[in-house]
Amino acid sequence: MSPRRVAIVGAAGTGKSWLAQALNSALLAHGHSALLSDRRGESQPTLGLSHAPVDWWITEASMPSPVSSPGLTTLLMGLDLPGLGPEKQHEDHLLRQALSLSQTSFKIVYGVGVHRLNNALLAIGLNKVNTAAWQERERSQFNINRGRDAWQCNDCSDPACEHKLFTRLLAQRAV
Known part of the structure; x- marks a missing residue:
């Protein structure tokens, strides 16, 4: 069975890296195996067992993938974090356009800290932490x-x- 994939996209400074790490930790804490890819596409199994089947594959991206695939949930980071200026709205608009043009469905994740993590878990169909x-x-x-x-x-x-x-x-x- 292929892993469920989560792509985290958003304007710079919206917490993509934090959410990827937090989501990975929450999945591991709930007994799932996970693979976390960085922006360069390099991935490391977080269980330390490279031959073990992986339940979840989490990637953080600056831009959405041009190809949407079954089993992929795209999370777009909301612009509700403190300190984000109006210039982020333009970047967010470009991301939404790219998602629309690639016909990629996405879910917007809002909240600060654990609230954002809880909303991301709900968006991928899991319970709160x-x-x-x-x-x-x-x-x-x-x-x-x-x-x-x-x-x-x-x-x-x-x-x-x-x-x-x-x-x-x-x-x-x-x-």
């Missing part, structure tokens, strides 16, 4: 779903949550 951060996210999502907070979908990138929100809005409109 930090219970306190997860509970905080769930509480905020509950408040959003109940209409007590402003719409915050740009902060979580959770398709199931967005579906619930849109379904609820449509149901309210029909009444």
Whole structure:
């Protein structure tokens, strides 16, 4: 069975390297084998067993791969980190154009620190790593779903949550 692949792309300074390392560590902590590739494409098995089958292959890239393939999840780093200036918006726009032209689907990952890692894990279909951060996210999502907070979908990138929100809005409109 071929490994599930995760490509992490984003403007410079958006934490691609940090997320690749954190995602790799989280996968290993949950019993998965992983291969982490750097920007030059050099990869090292993180379990130290080069002959062992690998569950996940994580790559960090400045630009998206021109070829989309089955089993590839592309994560685009959000521009919500502190200290990112307006020049990053142009770089982000170019990345989104490249993803669109290559017809590569992608998920945007927002948050700082463990929140960003939790959102990346959700985007690739795995559970959270930090219970306190997860509970905080769930509480905020509950408040959003109940209409007590402003719409915050740009902060979580959770398709199931967005579906619930849109379904609820449509149901309210029909009444």
